[in-house]
Amino acid sequence: MAGAIVGPMSFQLGNSCFEGDAYVAPIEDDMLLGADFLHAKGVVLDLKSARLELGEEQIPLQFGSDLSEHKVARVRAEYRVIVPPNKAKRVSGILDQKLDTFVFEPVHTLEGIAPQTLHDAGATAEIYVINLADRPVIIDPGDLLGAAQEVEVAKVPYDPTEDGLSSAQGSELLNLLVYHADAFAKDEFDLGNFTLIEHGIDTGTSPPIKQRMRRTPVAFAGEEKAHLAKVENAGVIQPSISEWASAPVLVRKRDGGVRWCIDYRASTTGHLNR
Template identity: 30%
Template sequence: MSAPRSKDGLKETERPLVIRQLESSSMIEIPVSVQGKQINAIIVTASEVTLISDRVYRALETKPGIKAEFTLRGAGREMEMIGYLLDTTSIDIDSLEFKENLYVALIEDDMLIGLDFMTKHKATLNMKENSFHIQDKVVPFEPKTEASVHAVSTVRIRTARRVSVPARSVLQLQCVPDQPLEDKPYLIQPEVRTMFACRVCIEGKQVPTMAFINLSDRKVTLFKNQRVGTAYEVDEILPEDGNKPEATFRTLQTSMNDNSEIPEHLQDLYQRSCLGLDEYQRAELKQLLISYADVFSSHEFDIGNFRAIEHAIDTGDARPIKQ
């Protein structure tokens, strides 16, 4: 299968790589050595690639370099995570040494031996004898029968309401998870294409708060219930080292119960529209104008554009006057 190349010249997949159909504490486990570190590997023919956990990678004394970033897909629909392709890595199985390009991802098991490694080295499983055969070696294993879904815990993060991020600004926004977060630390991986966003580490009981950076000269709108990230369960959050860089953007902060003021260009409209409204209706009107402030022109040159529909103007035989 041909694949496009990334900016560093490496091939990238046209679709997410499937890393596992069913997670288990289980099944076929053999001892291996990765870069001299002894670990246990699970043989998973449902995995397209061979990969190690981020914990194992961090524990290696000699860490292979990272070549590229990939999207890896786990069990279930839209269960994706970011993974990394490593430079040549040494794997030792029963005194046989292999040089492979492994992947690193947020998985619970130390290592998954996938179909790519099995096919390349013509490895086979003999379930009758409970043995793993590779080249001239026979590695025995004790199969475990209790399988369980053991995928990395992921939760989608969405916006609670519509909000606009002004030009050249940073907006800190409280978001909502699709389901309650467990009392564990999480890493939120941003998934916004119209702006930059920062990865965020939070404790499970904290309200997910993300920072969105609009570097453009126009405001950018985030719509209600828009998916802006995915929270991945992690083992722990380490304290950050060094000094924080100085911010060069004006920072706005908003929450799910926002008490922002009406933008200046809408204040006259608000005052004129409040006639005859009670206090509750005025509060609703205020929130409506704040949420949809980007729909109204802020000055005579703030026209905007709409690209969802195309149309043609029939001028007959008349030729253009100006181009």
């Protein structure tokens, strides 16, 4: 098994802190304590009582997984990415399981610098890797980028005094917003749905125009799949077998996100009755 020795590094066991070298290896467990460490520190394992004794301290042991804890997933690169010297590039990461809202934490062995970032629920994460070295950083498919852990995003209580309102006015405003909650979108895909009227397009005698799909740029490949699933699950789009088809184009927004644009020029130029 290939691995590497790193350190010295600090870690905590109960209320005690230790320093020492660690052997980094591609195993499923987050960390293993060796028999040499346990013996040197005088650790006593009481499996019957499910506890670990370290000096005067007794640390409870847990067997199996605790479903009450937030889930953790490993994040690996989906595509090969080369980050030039003194540059930053976006790297598409794939989680080994789907999580609710999660925080990405880069692995220490990652070449380059990647920030800790908050992500929406899903099984993908777009990571920015910064290369401060004078040589390219190569990230291959399957390389470990870091770990993702589910988190609960705390909601900051509304303080009406910040808007110049009294407590009574703040309560009245809050009740008004709650009463009309259906008038506000919960997220970018909470668009609502109106089905009482069907819209028809008169194409006259024009033959169907069916354009070929355009090749997706490599930088958008992972995002395209994730964004397509989001809009389909939200009911914005649905599968179609129509003879009419216009090419979709994924474009980058100013905030770093993506959105679809549809090129209708071939369909609308001289083919539809206005």
